[in-house]
Amino acid sequence: MLKKALTIAGSDSGGGAGIQADLKTFSALGVYGLSVITSITAQNTTGVIAVEDISPTMVAKQIDAVFSDIQIDAVKIGMVSNREIIKVIVEGLRKWDVKNIVLDPVMMSESGSRLLDVEARSTLIKELIPLADIITPNLFEASILLERDVITLKDMENAVKELTKMGCSSVLLKGGHLTDRTLAKLTTKAIDVYYDGQSLLRYQADRVKTRNIHGTGCTYSSAIAAYLAFGFKMDRSIARAKDYITGAIQNSLNIGDGPGPTNHFYNLWKEKGE
Numbered sequence: 001m002l003k004k005a006l007t008i009a010g011s012d013s014g015g016g017a018g019i020q021a022d023l024k025t026f027s028a029l030g031v032y033g034l035s036v037i038t039s040i041t042a043q044n045t046t047g048v049i050a051v052e053d054i055s056p057t058m059v060a061k062q063i064d065a066v067f068s069d070i071q072i073d074a075v076k077i078g079m080v081s082n083r084e085i086i087k088v089i090v091e092g093l094r095k096w097d098v099k100n101i102v103l104d105p106v107m108m109s110e111s112g113s114r115l116l117d118v119e120a121r122s123t124l125i126k127e128l129i130p131l132a133d134i135i136t137p138n139l140f141e142a143s144i145l146l147e148r149d150v151i152t153l154k155d156m157e158n159a160v161k162e163l164t165k166m167g168c169s170s171v172l173l174k175g176g177h178l179t180d181r182t183l184a185k186l187t188t189k190a191i192d193v194y195y196d197g198q199s200l201l202r203y204q205a206d207r208v209k210t211r212n213i214h215g216t217g218c219t220y221s222s223a224i225a226a227y228l229a230f231g232f233k234m235d236r237s238i239a240r241a242k243d244y245i246t247g248a249i250q251n252s253l254n255i256g257d258g259p260g261p262t263n264h265f266y267n268l269w270k271e272k273g274e
């Protein structure tokens with residue numbers, strides 16, 4: 001039977017991150033994609049020019065519209081913008097008894113624009129994180145959530161354990177920005193650390209030398225949701241998603257003047273990054 005995955009996230013007009021990256025990932029993996037848009041960004045590869053949040057009422061209406069009509073197998077949540085939007089998402093997830101929730105706690109764009117209000121942090125922690133089957137912060141987001149620096153691999157291993165105490169079933173801490181401090185440069189492996197209360201695992205791949213990493217976090221979390229929708233267990237879903245994101249970065253696109261986006265269709269789209 002056709003599997004369906006929903007993304008609850010912001011729109012990136014440049015097509016590289018947010019809703020657009022999520023829907024491309026779902027399509028490339030053969031899952032039917034639905035969307036609830038939380039915010040519209042005027043954005044391209046060089047940065048975010050403007051942000052306009054959707055009203056909480058309209059977010060709630062989108063959630064009710066999709067769940068009242070369609071059986072949804074997994075949900076990925078990305079940019080949630082503000083407290084009020086988080087609250088209606090939480091209500092919707094509870095009301096529709098949603099399963100397979102992947103929460104990417106997006107806070108800042110790669111280019112440095114804020115995508116979550118500062119005061120929304122506590123609502124995210126208290127209300128949304130406890131509903132997630134997995135959260136997928138990067139180093140920066142983990143540092144904000146824990147209010148302490150998460151910089152080294154050892155910090156990552158401690159952080160995943162602390163983060164699971166916030167009530168989510170598991171944590172995948174992404175090391176895309178991990179540096180080898182003795183060499184003062186990015187690590188040669190792209191290492192992510194996972195913890196589910198029992199197993200502490202690492203998922204790693206060779207780091208691709210490219211500046212085209214726009215939308216990597218969105219792509220990765222959507223791929224995890226897609227594999228959960230197919231019925232894979234969490235560890236298998238992450239392993240497959242890690243292969244997917246690595247391929248999408250190896251074939252990333254040289255589009256625009258800034259960091260280019262991941263490539264979801266590299267058998268069709270041959271243009272490659274440097």
Ligand SMILES: Nc1ncnc2c1ncn2[C@@H]1O[C@H](COP(=O)(O)OP(=O)(O)OP(=O)(O)O)[C@@H](O)[C@H]1O
Binds near residue numbers: 138214242
């Ligand atoms: N250059 C690279 N080569 C291979 N894998 C990478 C590279 N950069 C990031 N990754 C991997 O991509 C995934 C996304 O990680 P990253 O830490 O970049 O997330 P993020 O910062 O949330 O992404 P975004 O750029 O969307 O904000 C992780 O699996 C990470 O290990």
Ligand SMILES: Cc1ncc(COP(=O)(O)O)c(N)n1
Binds near residue numbers: 109
């Ligand atoms: C709408 C939206 N959602 C998420 C991101 C994060 O992606 P990145 O960190 O690659 O800029 C983004 N830039 N825009």
